[in-house]
Amino acid sequence: MNVKDLCLGALTFGDASGYDLKKFFETTFSHFCVAGYGSIYPALAELAAEGLVSCHEQPRQGRPGRKLYQLTAAGRKTFLQKLKKTAPRHTVKSDFLLSLYFAHLLPPQRLETILDERIAAIERQLSSHAQGKRRSAQEDDGPVGEKFVRGFGETVLTAARDYLRVHRHALITASDLHRQDKKSPCRGNHSRHGIHNS
Template identity: 45%
Template sequence: MNVKTLCLGALSLGEHTGYDIKKLFESTFSHFYNASFGSIYPALKDLEKAGLVRCRVEPGQGHPDRKLFSITPKGHEALVEELRHEPPAEHCRSGFLALMFFAHLLPTDRLRQVLDEVEARYGEELAYLESIRHCPENPAGANFTIEHGIAVYRAALAQIRDQRDALLAHHRDIPEAFGEVLT
């Protein structure tokens, strides 16, 4: 799965600008995919060159012309074909868990700060997903991803809240200097 396919997928939902698609990545897609302008705009350009999307220009008022992209029949076919063969692979890299793995190397304050930050972030993501769930106009698959996100964030938050106090209580600050102990 890549940005190009997801842009095509976004356009299968209706006509959108690159800016709109960025907002989609930041909202509905945010718990399972991210993309920056630097990958979205070139993706749209490639898709247009390949004839999978077409573009209609709307004069801009005080900002660049809006380029409204829509999917073509060929694009729809290509999307269906890709979804049929794309393996459900996951590339999850959690800086949070990587940091936690080495908790014994962190100062206590820093450990607390990391836990606070992640708890707050997951809380926000969860609140957002809860605010958009049970939406009748969503296709069934979209609701599945929302429920999945809610289930996962709830479990993650519960685990963090459950373990944080014990973790902090047993935590010892590392000594300031190590000298040549490990030489």
């Protein structure tokens, strides 16, 4: 599922400009995909060239016209096929966890900052989820998958936040004991925690 397919999928819910799509990805899809303008605009241009979307430009004097994109029948068909064939992968990329893995190389203050920022970020995501839930409860619909996906996100985020809260203190104190930074240089690369075992 590349950005082109993502755009087709979003357009099944109605016409939109590139800007609209970015916002849509940032809100509705925020916890499982990202796409920047640098991917969206070229994607839309290619899709238009392939006849999978049509583009209706609304001229605005003095600046580039707003371009509304609409899914064509071929575009809808293409998306359905992609959707059926796509392998449902799920990957996490986290400098957050990577940093904590190296807790023994970081000052405790930095660890605190990292943990607190992540907890705060999770809380922001949870409250924006709650807003989305209220909105879709009013309008009483949206795709059936939306509720499921939102519930999944809430569950996972809540579990993550609780874990961080509970184990925050333990990590900071433990890392303080095992510290290994510039001031106590312990500089052997040949520690007993080797990687290769040949």
